Amino acid sequence: MHQLNSLEEALKHFFGHDSFRPGQQRIVEQALQNRDLLIIMPTGGGKSLCFQLPALLKAGLTVVVSPLIALMQDQVDALQDNGIGATFLNSSLNWDAVKSRETAILNGKIKLLYVSPERLLAEKFTPFLERVRSQIGISAFAIDEAHCVSEWGHDFRPEYRQMRQLRQRYPDIPLLALTATATKRVQQDIIQQLTLRQPEIHLASFNRPNLYYEVQAKQKPSYNQLFKLIKSYPEGSGIVYCLSRRTVDEVAFKLQKEGICALPYHAGMSDTDRATNQTRFIRDDAQVMVATIAFGMGINKPDVRFVVHYDLPRNLESYYQESGRAGRDGELAHCTLFYSAADIPRIDYFIEQKPDPQEQRLARQQLRQVIDYAEGSDCRRTIMLRYFGERLQGNCGKCDNCCYPKPVEDWTIEAQKFLSCVARCRERFGIIHTIDVLRGSRKKKIEQYGHHLLSTYGIGKDKSSDAWKMLARSLLHQGLVDETTDGYRVLKLNKLSWEILRKQRSVEIAVTQTPASQAIADVNPRNAEAEILFEKLRKLRKQIADAQSVPPYVVFADSSLKLMAQVQPQTIDAFAQISGVGTHKLTQYGERFVSEIRAFCQEQKLPAPLPSTSQMTTLQLYQQGLSVAEIAAKRSFSSSTIIAHLSELIEMKQPIDLSRLVSPEKQKPIMKVIQTVGAEPLRNLREQLGESFSYEEIRLVRSWWRREQI
Incomplete structure (x- = not known):
């Protein structure tokens, strides 16, 4: 002591x-x-x-x-x-x-x-x-x-x-x-x-919870984008990292002309000028330091409020270090990366200058990891921490992908196809080769290895190469497949990969939406129900086309039919919103297609299950006006069991007044989050909503939402 x-x-x-x-x-x-x-x-x-x-x-x-x-x-x-x-x-x-x-x-x-x-x-x-x-x-x-x-x-x-x-x-x-x-x-x-x-x-944990990470698509001209961003931080210091000395000088000069006190810093300047500029920045005589990576190692300025990477960094470790110069004081700070695929050849040029082929391979793999980070749709922190061998439970809530999530979809079947292909290629190849096999590519390399004879050859033709890359990235970021780190990007199955292949684990990924005008395959129906409806709509289209002596695609394109099968519009107004439905086609075909969809939806409605004896007992006590705690005490059950009963009763359309259990002002935000990120899993919804919402409240509102979907 x-x-x-x-x-x-x-x-x-x-x-x-x-x-x-x-x-x-x-x-x-x-x-x-x-x-x-x-x-x-x-x-x-x-x-x-x-x-x-x-x-x-x-x-x-x-x-x-x-x-x-x-x-x-x-x-x-x-x-x-x-x-x-x-x-x-x-x-x-x-x-x-x-x-x-x-x-x-x-x-x-x-x-x-x-x-x-x-x-x-x-x-x-x-x-x-x-x-x-x-x-x-x-x-x-x-x-x-x-x-x-x-x-x-x-x-x-x-x-x-x-x-x-x-x-x-x-x-x-x-x-x-x-x-x-x-x-x-x-x-x-x-x-x-x-x-x-x-x-x-x-x-120590690599997680810096006070940093907000975001990636912005680099616009042209990118300087205007940067200026706008810096103007949004009226107070606090910032660092702007650029790839070349010339860019540093240009950006610093332009910012100075706009009235922002910005200083350059790079290895081409004299030691005296660099030291002077660094001192001015550390002492708050200048707001912004525009620098190459020569600036920053060991700079102990705690109140840097923003770090902007004007160009793509060379690897994730550098990015973590450089962006980490923001918010050393533990206060909120922003880390923004401007991403453009046009930056990649510039970095590749630097890599070409390395004399050792192994060093080149390693540098290319590290560059690929940065690109995966920039293009990834998973939580940015999860991607970065995984690089350092650390797992983050749930989403961080402090990055663009968590705060503005892309829709989450179940891609279990696609994941099984992808991992099965990795296994059949004997875990000796990377993402691109695996995708080529899945999409039935005729590249020489595939025939050389005999991979055109594999059972997985061509089973992924229904998806674009970008869609498969999106899945592969997400599998890596979620730790559902591994990759070697010695300069060769070889995929390796792990314990979780085998759980997916054995149908013991499902896969959900955040999906970057693809425009309806893209390949039809990209708007692939998500489940068996949509597949059945799609076939029914194809038959209807064929009847109409035959009657008019025109090819079926003249009536509606496949992409429009697939959207109809997914969205299932049951009114003329909703049908009018489908891509490919113009005013003329709406008048000509609207009623017939809507009738077909409506009839299909009616067929799909299953009779609601009847409550069990135990659920009925809970319902009777609830109708007597007892609270959840009182019902639990009377039945010698935990409150969570009673909540489970009430949630199931709500889904069965039994007479439960939701407002008696969850205040109306709490119902709205819960509904909104469910509509944004989906109903599963419950933990995800809680992380989005925060601790002022209990799991019980979220579960009850989710049941009400599900009931309304039936």
Whole structure:
């Protein structure tokens, strides 16, 4: 208990915080036990404190390896501002400054020294480090931005690979590796490259709940779109990331002309200009920083309210890092990505410049993952967190796909076809090849492998290639199929894939609507009932066409018939809304088609089931005016059982007054959400509505809605 008090007192004393953030205290305790640690904690999670506080509580000097001068400057300024002995040694200092700082270190006045990896491992620096070790001691090496060690990471730096020398030279000094992002593969690579000894791995959640993610289709001209977006944030700083230096200069210049205080930042500028602009931005002398990815690593500005990616980022890890520079203070912030397929060849050009074919393959796969994110219709957070191996339960409610969801449809049969094709191709191919087999492509590659002989060849002709891609993306994002990450996008079935194939699991996907004028296949009827009605309407169309001696499509196109079968309009007004029904055809054929649809709908109505004895008992007590709680007490049942009875009675069209159970002002929003996102599952509806609506209320209103559909 004493240890806890002293740690919290130290935290308050040095940093002014009353309590640790999640995960910090355990990391500090282990660092004080001289353990090797791998700490993965998202931007804004309080990573730096995990090595700074132990450094202050241990004897000797903690050496912090940092890749950027700007990052060192920023951290040292913040520490000195807290009265902590910290300094840095880098190429920006003259000889006198270096000497005076080295003297301060040897006199024990400094607890944290920031250096670059190049300086740390330079031969001429070794004697000084040896003197530090013998005179005052080195308490730990903290390697910040440790993902730079790994060629699988998004920001690989070859000089970081040499850091393994630290372990060889100083085997008894603990190593702490810290990064904001690392996939499982990168984590393993960091451990291996730095030769960490049985490190404790601290993996904080990658979820940043205060960030709102959205993707906007890039318009022409895209500058106007950006200007409008920035004007919608009258207060707060923002960063605009661009792919090229030229774009940075153009956008910054245009924004300045429009009266927005915007500054450029890229590697083509002088160090002085970059440093000046960065300082102006950090100090709120400028609202917007327009930058290439050269800007931002380790920039600790907590109140960035928006980050806009004007061009497509190269991989999801970079996007997570860069967009994550918004909202470090935990307040709401916006992350917007402008997406255009025209950006893809530009990034592909950069990839072509890589000398190693394996690196090219890996970069292309990473680019594909960004495209999948941008084009995906699932929750953006789910897609991003899954990339880091983290599962999000339900939807986040803070991204464009959750707040403005596309219609959800049951695509179980299509998923079974797709996964079956993956299995028959022996899990050795990617999305495009699988789709080619499903759609009966005549590509040479398919015949070479004999895949034109598979039972799944051509069974997906009824869907467009884009529709199959949409399904494939959704299966990946929902974790219903896996994909290799070594540069080759090979699909692999997992436990959930087999559940779908065995009909133990259904698949729902958010569907991007396709215009009625597209291929008929894209407006495929969703269920058996629609298929039957479609056939009836085809027969009617044939009769009319024969009587008039015209081809059937002259009466109505197939796409119109399929829409009729799906929507099932039972009035002339509703029929007039169907795509392909003009005034003339409405007058000529309207009545006959509506009569056919109406007759079909009447046939489909099944007699309502009769309530069970137990349900009847609940109904009688309800009619006596008893509340749900009173009925439950009288029958020795739980309230949820009584709610289940009442829900089922409502669907059976029994005399239940819904307003007695759910207030009318609550009924409306529940109905609205059901009409928007569908009636299943209940959990999804609750997440959309929020905690002020109970599951019981939603269930009762859903039953009423279903009753009205019958």
